[in-house]
Amino acid sequence: MPCEPDDVLIQRTQVGDLTAFGTIVDRYRTRIYSLAYRMLGDRDRADDVAQEVFIRVYKALGTYRMCGTFSTWLFAIAVNVCTDALRQKPVATTPIDSSEGGPAHESGGTDPHSAYQRSEMQERIQNAMGRLPDQQRLIIALIHLQGHSYEEVAQIMRQPIGTVKSHAHRARARLKTLLAPCMEEDTR
């Protein structure tokens, strides 16, 4: 079956087609879940938040107007739900237990030692992200992990583009300090 555009799936959902909504969820679930995980640092909370995002999207689709991109609208909802969750409980910055399964898409090589090193590096980067203020972490995640432009992030967060850039610059400067030991290890 050819890949249906978001707008078509939205129209089908608006007339009660849940299969179409399932396709939307499948299309965006990894991105939304990843964002939630990077924001919250906890898989169970990320699962709850990502589900809540899609439930809110479904409820709001009745009044959704296709005047911007669906992705921007979806991520704006995701940002709101993540922010609500962070208000209730801050991000977890302790190393992630390897029993949780580790990050998905762990690929490349079967050497257990190098796999462990990769996993450890991922945890250290995640922890460094967790030490950023929520707004800065959100902006870094949207730009560098989700591939949004500054303009898109400004729309998603309803903030002036200058503010977004300023947060991003501060966040990168802080991460440069936090990740300096990782970079030194990398160059050894």
Add this chain to the structure above:
Amino acid sequence: MLDGVQRYEDGDLPQERRVEIERHLSECENCSVELAQLRSTVALIESLHEVDTPPEFTANVLEAVRSERSIEQPAPSVPWPVGAILGIAGAVLSAVIVTLALSIDLSAVAEWTTVLKPSAVAATHLGRLLLEALLVGLGALVQAMGKPALGLLAVDIVLLAVLLTTGRHLLKGRAVFGMVAV
């Protein structure tokens, strides 16, 4: 300097300033190290993997949505021109209803004329109609902006307020008529 380097990386600087910074970077080791570290930092962040959802994620969302749907269906989206036409039609209809409601009980108007001069009665009547048209128009505007339920509610509230403030004489029989018609 890091801020300047970041703006350079963002492509925010005018061509002249870019050339200046490139010249400076080729001469200043500290700044070129800053830039290299910034790029390494970004590369490290971008090396973070996407995290996949549990396999049952979509099924769980759809299940949750199904149980929500048994309570409320998402309202179908109405294109704005249709909403606007419906809103204006609703407003015109509402105005007709109000006018009819006000014109039925002529005996009450006759009673008023014993207290007020005819010209004052006419002015009161005209002023009230203008106010109604304004408020009903506001309701239609809200409706046209994509909030049909809110628009209808606004129109209903306006009609109720008008009928209640029309006075005890005019309310007899007409409030019921007006509400039923609305």
